[in-house]
Amino acid sequence: MSKGITSRSEDYSQWYNDLVIKADLAEYSAVRGCMVIKPYGYAIWERMQAILDKRFKETGHSNAYFPLFIPKSFFSKEASHVEGFATECAVVTHYRLKNDGNGKIVVDEEAKLEEELIVRPTSETIIWNTYRGWIESYRDLPILVNQWANVVRWEMRTRLFLRTAEFLWQEGHTAHATQEEAIAEAEQMLEVYAEFAEGTLAVPVVRGRKTENERFAGALDTLCIEALMQDGKALQAGTSHFLGQNFAKAFDVKFTSKEGKLDYVWATSWGVSTRLMGALIMAHSDDQGLVLPPKLAPIQVVIVPIFKTEEEKANIDAFVDQLNSSLKAQGISVKYDDRDTQRPGFKFAEWELKGVPLRVAVGARDMQNGTVELARRDTQTKETVEQNGLAERIIGLLDEIQDNIYQKALNFRDTHITEVNSYDEFKQVLEEKGGFISCHWDGTVETEKRVKEETKATIRCIPLDAKDEEGVCIFTGKPSNKRVLFAKAY
């Protein structure tokens, strides 16, 4: 098969689009900015969901479901929230269409809503309005709830997975009796995300804190994980917010403490979205297509038979049957691609494009020799190995591949964090090398904004493990005691 993928060096952005389309992950729909997630792309998202959902439950959370629509007035209740979210969103004004009598379908102007409804861009407002009825005393706390849902933000410039008008995500919304507990929750969930990114997606991340300017609208503190893509741009992969009592105050949610005191409830929210698909693709994939870490791959091993006669095929089938059962018994997901409509070379290219970590090819001569050909997607290396002990070897290799993909991304990331101490150096590194730039900043929103205007770089985060270090802001020369990470970002 002809892959038709632009190379990364030629045009990184086009490479990404080509890959998403050609690997059957997603495509644009008839609705501006909305995507169709195709079965293969959705299978990867389902793996993400399953692994995260398990972790959410292990950390005490339950799933629930809240309405898609939010009354317009709710957005006025939390002052900073409205600026962040109410502006670019889909507005429902009517609830009926009608036939205009000439066979044309039109909006029925008589069916106008009294109050317009907003399609949720995020659910803090409707959820805290609901929590008011759920919480009376400390006995009702904590509430540890998560929602898997679609949300809509009317983005003008969209890119598949990275920025779409509608996207899928999970949003956790928790309610606590104390500030300490809420902060601990926000920190815990950031760590859940970080471990998922590194352990499952094989994407190393910096755990950090957003500056005031980049905080979630309505949060007192936004924690984040930041990943680095192969083109040297950063990508925010997940956020966890300590919301203080802002939403409790906006929606009048109080509780009686053990001591009988009435107080507002403390809140967190945290989320990751189908954006993670973009991070996954851009962190590992190459000019031949997707590279999937084994822990996430919907198909971990593909087996391709090579044969001329029915007898040869039957012989191979019997061998594959056995291999299949051994692998499946160990929880490995295997596909035997014995389609008779395509040749082996076509299949090799297709599964390479789709990022299957390991390919086993077995032909008539292999059967005579008691061997198979094993091909690794990550290193693009092939070797002939014994059929004896093959299942164990495959299981070991999958671990090795998971590790190798992570190490490769980690090496890239680590060699793309550059410390600079002057604005000239800053601009030069940004221009020539990209990646994260570690430097001193004077802590003001103004400086952050001016650097962004001049260079398009933003402060991705103040790393949680940033050391105390005396220094001066690269832009204003004012004193600073910690380095922050700047980067251009998706």
Place this chain on the structure above:
Amino acid sequence: MSKGITSRSEDYSQWYNDLVIKADLAEYSAVRGCMVIKPYGYAIWERMQAILDKRFKETGHSNAYFPLFIPKSFFSKEASHVEGFATECAVVTHYRLKNDGNGKIVVDEEAKLEEELIVRPTSETIIWNTYRGWIESYRDLPILVNQWANVVRWEMRTRLFLRTAEFLWQEGHTAHATQEEAIAEAEQMLEVYAEFAEGTLAVPVVRGRKTENERFAGALDTLCIEALMQDGKALQAGTSHFLGQNFAKAFDVKFTSKEGKLDYVWATSWGVSTRLMGALIMAHSDDQGLVLPPKLAPIQVVIVPIFKTEEEKANIDAFVDQLNSSLKAQGISVKYDDRDTQRPGFKFAEWELKGVPLRVAVGARDMQNGTVELARRDTQTKETVEQNGLAERIIGLLDEIQDNIYQKALNFRDTHITEVNSYDEFKQVLEEKGGFISCHWDGTVETEKRVKEETKATIRCIPLDAKDEEGVCIFTGKPSNKRVLFAKAY
């Protein structure tokens, strides 16, 4: 705890509402007709999803995701579909709010969409518009895709789970090269639904075919499963449609056959929704609360300790630890309710209300005697049993309970199918007994509509296993050769 549930005999409808609220399943939200599905209710829905999703995958289907919004013009393309769906739906007309300068948030009239978007009431149109790009030849067929999603239908009279403006569902949409294959698919998925209803929900169903009048808008044939609730009203629990080439023609989806001929693609769609929650509740529950079949219950066994001293508690804890591991090893979901904020009697009532199939109570004296008290939710019977061999006994009992709940519902259903041969008898049975009424009908939409006007009963289905039998329509006296099932329905 005071349950505050109206009894079924007093007011069945109020009983249902009370139960949904008090058992923490769902509640109405601030948005008219939209519900909040609470964690306990959602946990039951998640069990339904997991079991169905597994069956869908075992029958060859993959999940995918299509846009929430559908361009208005799409609804005009399939003539009968527009009448069925486009009328009562949420219409998005604008994509921005703004601050009016006086601190009030208003719709930005300048941000008006060129073409209004409909929030999907069902996705045939957007999906078939997408399939056009996926299908060229018979090699691309069949497409076996399912979507888990939220949909919106602007219902004027809503009831929690049964009829809400927004609800959750799955919608399968398949594309086939031949009519036979599409019909077989629609039949297969009906059987998947029927087995799920009977085997998991313990709700017996009639497999049938809708009359022309009750068919899905755009379908050539609608298969359905119909269940009977305790008040003698029927509930449509799932549908599977053979859509012919209607949507392929509306969206110009053609394929080249093996023989090189160009033809329109054949379609099916099939779905079940959170409505199943309503069916589950109304089929089994009683005046004490929910009754959940063990195969669906998020908590299958609850253990309540009864103790006065810390020492007694420690002793019970050790026993429960061991019981817990034995049960969990067998895949049984257990909750140990050792909250110190509530008394045992409160806990008994709470878990009874929430329908947990088995309750184990264990006190200090039990520990001395080597016994526990086992209480069945379905029969409301208690017995004292040996601690020895308890795990095996519990596992056996759960099967027995599943079976008993099904048999009870089946007996009720079977004694509520009444054959009648005259309209007077029809009206009398409908009035005095309810349930399904099996009778002859002349096959015309007109008769069906008139019976509905006069009695509110509709034809629920023509059972797939209906025998050929000569007779006369109870309403018109015209000849008929099959009995159909009438009932009042949800």
